[in-house]
Amino acid sequence: MTAPPIKMLALDLDGTVFRNDKTISQHTKDAIAAAIAKGVVVIPATGRALNGLPEEILALEGIQYALTSNGAAIWSLKDRKKLVDLPFSTQDTIAAMELMEAYDCMLDVYLDGKVYTSFSMLAKAETFAPPEMLEYVRKTRTAMENPKQYIVENGYRAEKVTMFFRDEQQRQKAIAQAQALPWIEPTSSVPGNLELNAAGVDKGKGLGKLAEFLQIPIEQVMACGDGGNDIAMLQTAGWGVAMGNAPLEVQQAAKAVTLTNQQDGVAHAIETYILSI
Numbered sequence: 001m002t003a004p005p006i007k008m009l010a011l012d013l014d015g016t017v018f019r020n021d022k023t024i025s026q027h028t029k030d031a032i033a034a035a036i037a038k039g040v041v042v043i044p045a046t047g048r049a050l051n052g053l054p055e056e057i058l059a060l061e062g063i064q065y066a067l068t069s070n071g072a073a074i075w076s077l078k079d080r081k082k083l084v085d086l087p088f089s090t091q092d093t094i095a096a097m098e099l100m101e102a103y104d105c106m107l108d109v110y111l112d113g114k115v116y117t118s119f120s121m122l123a124k125a126e127t128f129a130p131p132e133m134l135e136y137v138r139k140t141r142t143a144m145e146n147p148k149q150y151i152v153e154n155g156y157r158a159e160k161v162t163m164f165f166r167d168e169q170q171r172q173k174a175i176a177q178a179q180a181l182p183w184i185e186p187t188s189s190v191p192g193n194l195e196l197n198a199a200g201v202d203k204g205k206g207l208g209k210l211a212e213f214l215q216i217p218i219e220q221v222m223a224c225g226d227g228g229n230d231i232a233m234l235q236t237a238g239w240g241v242a243m244g245n246a247p248l249e250v251q252q253a254a255k256a257v258t259l260t261n262q263q264d265g266v267a268h269a270i271e272t273y274i275l276s277i
Helices: 013-017 026-037 090-100 131-140 147-154 168-179 203-214 228-236 248-252 265-275
Strands: 008-011 041-044 065-068 073-076 081-085 105-111 114-118 141-144 160-165 184-187 193-198 221-225 239-242
Touching (some): 013 265, 073 203, 105 168, 114 147, 168 184, 203 221, 203 228, 221 228, 221 265
Parallel strands (some): 008 221
């Protein structure tokens, strides 16, 4: 099977562009820059909020758009304008938070490009967040006394509600409960994590809306990812590429599998399916 001419490239970050130590190799940066120079629209496509996009990505000349919060918010980076907005309702935001408060987890909520949590939840970060993500979590969270009250008083609608668990049984119970509710789209991006979006909202839907906005046929969109929250994106894109470090169910959702994130798999995919054609 041969990839079509690619006009847009969507890249997951954690476990895909990032190596395990949360750095991006020069080889990968050079490949991304070469794709942009060839006229390909390259976008980060992440579960992170806008304020969690890494400087190394934002500093790449030609990165104009970002798919964030698993597709719930897509931004024009130059003017920080939201092009796609697919949040929970205010009522469902509170309901999702209260649903997860019954579990032993660290909970936060994504609002308009930023991440909010309570002081008590942020104090749990060292216990609940994966060690390699601890610095990122601390850097991107805004702590307050009562996020739910803040949301209700201002009528905010969450892009996403996320949790970190230290007990896998607790996480599996929370996943099962969320899956049984028709108004929630549950996914996971890293071990110990659970992410809740509004029903039907995922990276695939967000990617499709951005492609439509840019008038790029979805058949000419390539996506690279490694996590459960990337499956819909890999299936939606005309050419879905799973990382070599991705679980089997993610690889099975893709049309091709590249090298691992530790082996510059994104650079290899770009060179194979974009630069060599």
